[in-house]
Amino acid sequence: MDSSEFLDFLISRTSVRDYLDExxxxxxxxxxxxxxxxxxxAGNLEAWDVVVIRETDQKEALMGAAYxxxxxxxxxxxxxxxxxxxxxxxxxxxRGILYAVQDATIACTYMMLAAHSRRLHSCWVGAFDxxxxxxxxxxxxxxxxxxxxxxxxxxxxxxLTERMAVGEHVHFDTW
Ligand SMILES: Cc1cc2nc3c(=O)[nH]c(=O)nc-3n(C[C@H](O)[C@H](O)[C@H](O)COP(=O)(O)O)c2cc1C
Numbered sequence: 001m002d003s004s005e006f007l008d009f010l011i012s013r014t015s016v017r018d019y020l021d022e023x024x025x026x027x028x029x030x031x032x033x034x035x036x037x038x039x040x041x042a043g044n045l046e047a048w049d050v051v052v053i054r055e056t057d058q059k060e061a062l063m064g065a066a067y068x069x070x071x072x073x074x075x076x077x078x079x080x081x082x083x084x085x086x087x088x089x090x091x092x093x094x095r096g097i098l099y100a101v102q103d104a105t106i107a108c109t110y111m112m113l114a115a116h117s118r119r120l121h122s123c124w125v126g127a128f129d130x131x132x133x134x135x136x137x138x139x140x141x142x143x144x145x146x147x148x149x150x151x152x153x154x155x156x157x158x159x160l161t162e163r164m165a166v167g168e169h170v171h172f173d174t175w
Pocket of ligand 1: 013014015016017069123124125126127128161
C-alpha cells in the first residue's frame with residue numbers, strides 16, 4: 001500500500017452503528033487481537049487488556065451501562081479495551097496511569113483499523129458508566145475500561161464524516 005492508498009484507507013472508515021445479523025468468524029476475532037498486540041506501548045509493557053464479549057446477556061448488560069446505545073446489542077462482538085495500571089505503574093509510577101490509558105487507546109485504534117482492513121465495521125464507544133461496566137465484567141481494581149469497540153458486518157450510512165480543516169489543529173514550533 002502506498003501513502004495515498006493509506007490515506008484513502010483511513011478516509012474510507014466511518015463509524016457504523018447498524019449491524020447485520022451475522023457472526024464474526026474466530027479468524028476475524030484473532031486477527032483483530034493479533035493486530036492490537038502489534039501496537040506500540042510505553043516501555044513495551046503493553047499495559048492493556050481486552051474482554052471479548054459474544055454472549056447476548058453480557059451485550060445487553062453492557063448496553064445498559066452505555067446509556068442504552070443500541071449498537072452494543074446489535075454488534076456480534078464487543079471488545080472492551082482496558083488499561084492495566086499495575087503493568088504500567090510498576091515501572092512508571094503515577095505517570096503509568098496516563099501511559100496505560102494511552103496503551104489501551106492505541107490498541108483499540110489498531111483493532112478498529114484492523115476491522116476496516118477486513119471490510120468489517122466498528123464503532124468506538126466511550127460513553128458508558130465505568131462502575132457499571134466494572135460490575136458486569138468483574139474487572140479488578142487495577143483495570144479500567146477505556147473504550148468499547150463494537151465490531152461486525154454493518155450497514156454503513158454511506159457518507160464520509162466531515163472533519164475540521166487540519167490547519168485548525170496544527171501549531172508549528174510553538175503554540
Ligand atoms: C473517544 C471516543 C468516544 C466515542 N464515543 C462514542 C459513543 O459513546 N457512542 C457513539 O455512537 N460513538 C462514539 N464515538 C464515535 C464518534 O462519534 C465518531 O468517531 C465521530 O463522530 C467521527 O465519525 P467517524 O468515526 O465516522 O469518522 C466515539 C469516538 C471516540 C474516539
